Amino acid sequence: MDDTTALKQQLVDCIRMLEAADIIDYNGHASLRLDDSHLLINAGNCQRSRLTVDDICTIDMNGQVIGAASGKPPLEFHLHAGIYRARPDAKACVHAHPKWSTYLTMTGHVYLPVYAQGSLLYPVPVLDSPNSINNRDMADRLAATLGDRPGALMKSHGAVTVGKTLVEAFVLANYMEENAHRQYMAMQIGKPYAFDEQELALCREKLWSEALFQRAWDHFHAKLPGRP
Numbered sequence: 307m308d309d310t311t312a313l314k315q316q317l318v319d320c321i322r323m324l325e326a327a328d329i330i331d332y333n334g335h336a337s338l339r340l341d342d343s344h345l346l347i348n349a350g351n352c353q354r355s356r357l358t359v360d361d362i363c364t365i366d367m368n369g370q371v372i373g374a375a376s377g378k379p380p381l382e383f384h385l386h387a388g389i390y391r392a393r394p395d396a397k398a399c400v401h402a403h404p405k406w407s408t409y410l411t412m413t414g415h416v417y418l419p420v421y422a423q424g425s426l427l428y429p430v431p432v433l434d435s436p437n438s439i440n441n442r443d444m445a446d447r448l449a450a451t452l453g454d455r456p457g458a459l460m461k462s463h464g465a466v467t468v469g470k471t472l473v474e475a476f477v478l479a480n481y482m483e484e485n486a487h488r489q490y491m492a493m494q495i496g497k498p499y500a501f502d503e504q505e506l507a508l509c510r511e512k513l514w515s516e517a518l519f520q521r522a523w524d525h526f527h528a529k530l531p532g533r534p
């Protein structure tokens with residue numbers, strides 16, 4: 307397997323794990339930056355639960371497919387291009403329309419750090435528009451909202467996470483949605499406890515770790531059918 311095929315396979319596994327975790331459905335996409343002007347991304351109309359490397363396309367920052375066509379990129383490829391333009395540190399990006407975190411933005415509830423791993427994303431900026439990120443203006447607006455944060459929510463639309471690796475972007479997407487789920491459920495029976503500044507600092511110190519991100523990836527990866 308050459309280097310690009312190995313990266314495509316990692317992206318395939320990432321998207322299949324996000325689908326199995328109910329974070330991605332028939333929409334949603336993840337990308338890996340190859341260099342300053344190219345990225346790998348799943349085709350817009352692919353079957354996410356049965357993804358293969360043939361469903362991954364290489365595109366430039368304008369959405370032009372490079373090399374043999376593997377379908378067309380999603381209309382929201384702009385989201386990825388916009389973040390890579392604005393964030394040289396970002397090497398991978400996940401965008402989905404997950405339920406629990408979107409319930410919060412639908413109703414104006416602020417994402418609270420109620421769960422240790424989920425606190426790594428706090429505070430989470432919110433894009434104040436439900437519109438699709440299908441043009442450069444919206445992409446720039448989202449990148450400005452994200453700023454230097456690891457993740458953002460998009461009002462009544464979805465979530466985005468970035469990472470210096472695909473493992474990081476994937477795991478942060480899981481942490482964010484799990485935190486939102488716990489917050490939502492806790493709000494049904496009372497007022498959830500939000501971590502204080504000291505507790506947040508301790509979580510960042512102990513939990514922002516490549517080894518722990520890898521452990522979370524491995525947990526989901528072990529459940530993928532057909533993967534060693």
Ligand SMILES: [Zn+2]
Pocket residue numbers: 382401402403438439463464
């Ligand atoms: Zn979207």
